Amino acid sequence: MEVIRPLFIPVLLGTARKGCQSRHAAQLIMQELQGRAGVEAELIEIAKMGLPSDDSGEAIKDQGFSASMERADALVIVAPEYNHGYPGLLKHVLDSCLKEYIHKAVGIAGVSAGPFGGSRVIESLLPVLRELGLVTIFWDVNFSSVQNVFAADGKLLDESFIRRIDKFLNELIWMAKTLRYGREQVR
């Protein structure tokens, strides 16, 4: 019988801000990923990577992050909206790898205090991800007014997010399987 390798899908918590609400969003997506058969997940916190700030790109590659991206079939980026864009540290971390990302699926969860669910950070990230060789899916998760979505302890207050994350992950997993097939079988 054929043994099917689990998909490996890291979740990148894209901010180093102390007390960030994006942590709750990342943990919820992790929980939903871990509940899926045939999926392994890992939470990667950019705050813990400690990348140097006196250089950029692959010159400052973190071996652990590089290995996770190499092994990944897909990536979830949890991105808070800061002044209508992405946190600078998230871009710094993403820039540290390149070939590791090629033909891997990526989905974005935008997080904002305002009503637009991080749609502006999502739009600003899309061209960056494309340039890195990642393949973006056409579904996002939008945590708008995130302060009303989670309690201070991270408890989910709006159960509709379970359904939204489910739809997002269905699409991400479909793309991850399709691209794995392509990477391994299509010449």
Ligand SMILES: Cc1cc2nc3c(=O)[nH]c(=O)nc-3n(C[C@H](O)[C@H](O)[C@H](O)COP(=O)(O)O)c2cc1C
């Ligand atoms: C530097 C900075 C800029 C921000 N800019 C925006 C913004 O443009 N739009 C918005 O809705 N919220 C903005 N916020 C609020 C965040 O979206 C809010 O803190 C939310 O919880 C997500 O960020 P967090 O994960 O750091 O908590 C900003 C927060 C910071 C720290």
